[in-house]
Amino acid sequence: MMRAARVSEHGGVERIEFVEVPKPVPGPGEVRVLVRASGLNHLDTWVRRGVPGHRFPLPLILGSDGAGLVDAVGDGVRRVEPGQDVVLLPGVSCGVCPACLEGLDNLCPDYSILGEARDGTCAEFVVVPEANVAPKPANLGYVEAAAVPLVFQTAWSMLIRRAELRPGETVLIHAGGSGVGSAAVQIARLFGARVIATAGTPEKCQHALDLGADHAIDYTATEDFAKDVRALVGRAGVDVVFEHVGAVTFAGSMKCLARGGRLVTCGATTGGQVEISLHQVFFKNLSILGNTMGRKADLLRILQLVEAGRLRPVLSQTLPLAALREAHTLLESRAVFGKLVVEP
Numbered sequence: 391m392m393r394a395a396r397v398s399e400h401g402g403v404e405r406i407e408f409v410e411v412p413k414p415v416p417g418p419g420e421v422r423v424l425v426r427a428s429g430l431n432h433l434d435t436w437v438r439r440g441v442p443g444h445r446f447p448l449p450l451i452l453g454s455d456g457a458g459l460v461d462a463v464g465d466g467v468r469r470v471e472p473g474q475d476v477v478l479l480p481g482v483s484c485g486v487c488p489a490c491l492e493g494l495d496n497l498c499p500d501y502s503i504l505g506e507a508r509d510g511t512c513a514e515f516v517v518v519p520e521a522n523v524a525p526k527p528a529n530l531g532y533v534e535a536a537a538v539p540l541v542f543q544t545a546w547s548m549l550i551r552r553a554e555l556r557p558g559e560t561v562l563i564h565a566g567g568s569g570v571g572s573a574a575v576q577i578a579r580l581f582g583a584r585v586i587a588t589a590g591t592p593e594k595c596q597h598a599l600d601l602g603a604d605h606a607i608d609y610t611a612t613e614d615f616a617k618d619v620r621a622l623v624g625r626a627g628v629d630v631v632f633e634h635v636g637a638v639t640f641a642g643s644m645k646c647l648a649r650g651g652r653l654v655t656c657g658a659t660t661g662g663q664v665e666i667s668l669h670q671v672f673f674k675n676l677s678i679l680g681n682t683m684g685r686k687a688d689l690l691r692i693l694q695l696v697e698a699g700r701l702r703p704v705l706s707q708t709l710p711l712a713a714l715r716e717a718h719t720l721l722e723s724r725a726v727f728g729k730l731v732v733e734p
């Protein structure tokens with residue numbers, strides 16, 4: 391048996407149950423990982439609360455990110471062996487459909503995310519396909535490694551694959567202190583962009599500047615962040631807006647865009663219903679791009695860049711798995727800068 395944090399019914403943090411369940415057994419081509427650290431994401435809180443119109447396969451063990459030690463392998467596994475330190479890649483795909491064969495595995499019709507459509511990492515053990523483990527960067531501990539995959543993979547896919555960010559362009563990154571925002575600030579800098587970040591406190595603004603942002607705007611201290619952005623870049627606007635806030639920021643984000651600008655979004659934490667002016671979209675040649683997760687191959691490259699010290703996970707706090715309810719409350723309060731990680 392093993393300990394796990396599970397959701398059987400959607401609701402508040404009290405719906406997180408700590409249970410003993412049978413230890414999963416790796417089938418052919420699968421790997422069992424002894425989880426040493428599990429990274430939290432906003433996705434976890436959506437899985438717990440439920441999403442109208444979406445059905446999660448409950449009961450479900452939470453957690454999309456993790457790092458640990460390979461504990462057992464199934465038949466036919468060739469690349470990894472017990473005892474190896476690994477990072478879990480959170481997106482599972484079929485590997486044989488046209489999307490997968492093109493390297494667009496996050497567009498696979500059978501795509502599932504750990505802790506979202508199959509059992510996740512908030513447990514002592516997790517079983518995944520062989521393709522879903524990669525060597526842990528040698529310069530990181532388990533806790534730091536567990537803070538990398540989902541947010542870096544998503545931010546990379548948004549900025550580089552979808553918005554096609556180019557050197558010298560200006561990008562506005564909302565909530566530069568969040569997990570995905572702090573990854574985006576670093577990736578945008580790595581690709582030679584000028585970065586304007588928003589954040590909710592003066593301290594978070596300073597953190598965003600320390601990560602490499604050129605400017606930081608405290609959105610709680612301003613009436614209209616779009617006006618502050620224009621004060622920095624002039625009337626021309628920014629080339630790319632990195633959105634994951636949603637209803638509260640969307641109109642301002644659209645206003646900030648330059649002609650030919652791209653808004654790319656991976657989330658709507660303040661609500662998903664927004665108004666769009668088509669006049670604004672066609673007159674200014676704007677693009678509105680959606681993104682969920684990213685390509686496995688990009689994540690492997692990200693892990694190399696992390697190992698080379700060119701990208702780094704930003705850690706907020708580590709808690710024991712038994713404090714997962716408290717961790718969810720912290721995540722929802724937005725009181726944290728960077729990632730929360732729990733240790734089974």
Ligand SMILES: [Zn+2]
Binds near residue numbers: 484486487490499500
């Ligand atoms: Zn596929």
